[in-house]
Amino acid sequence: MQLTGNDFIAAIKDEQYDVKSFTAADQATVNLDDLFTYTEKALAESKLFSAELLISGDEPISLRLETGLINLPIRYTNAISKIVINDPETEVTLYMIVEHPLVTKSGLRIETAATVAAFLDDPETVETKIAAFFDKELTAINEAIEEQKNAPAEEIEDAE
Numbered sequence: 001m002q003l004t005g006n007d008f009i010a011a012i013k014d015e016q017y018d019v020k021s022f023t024a025a026d027q028a029t030v031n032l033d034d035l036f037t038y039t040e041k042a043l044a045e046s047k048l049f050s051a052e053l054l055i056s057g058d059e060p061i062s063l064r065l066e067t068g069l070i071n072l073p074i075r076y077t078n079a080i081s082k083i084v085i086n087d088p089e090t091e092v093t094l095y096m097i098v099e100h101p102l103v104t105k106s107g108l109r110i111e112t113a114a115t116v117a118a119f120l121d122d123p124e125t126v127e128t129k130i131a132a133f134f135d136k137e138l139t140a141i142n143e144a145i146e147e148q149k150n151a152p153a154e155e156i157e158d159a160e
Helices: 005-013 033-044 077-084 116-121 123-150 153-159
Strands: 018-024 049-055 061-068 093-099 108-115
Touching: 005 077, 018 033, 033 049, 033 061, 033 116, 033 123, 061 123, 093 116, 093 123, 108 116, 108 123, 116 123
Parallel strands: 018 049
Antiparallel strands: 049 061, 061 093, 093 108
16 A cells, blocks of 8 residues: 555545544453454555554553554644655555553654555564554553652652
């Protein structure tokens, strides 16, 4: 699946991409099967998409898979438009995105899963990579939450 920068910009500006959302009550009930099934189907149909698994809680955690030409969430249309305008035809990439205030200072971590072609060639290997990435980021978030709980009160006040 390949797109020029201008075709990609037009698609996201015209909202010509699918948005799918799944939920989990908590981290113990996270199941990536539905997310992976949707991803396989959407990529086989050459669709652009943003598919999210939202983990409920005091601070919800968003685990997303998105197609794109650069490592920015699709919703950052203006920034994407400035970067990929007039770019030649390029392979569309599948990105793994985690959003939570404690995942990074920006609250956002994005990494490449694979190109769409590579995913379609070997979905099991890419899905294993995605699951490991999400597990690693959830562990980091949980550790940060624990650190906040165990921090002395004055340190918490200083951080705010």
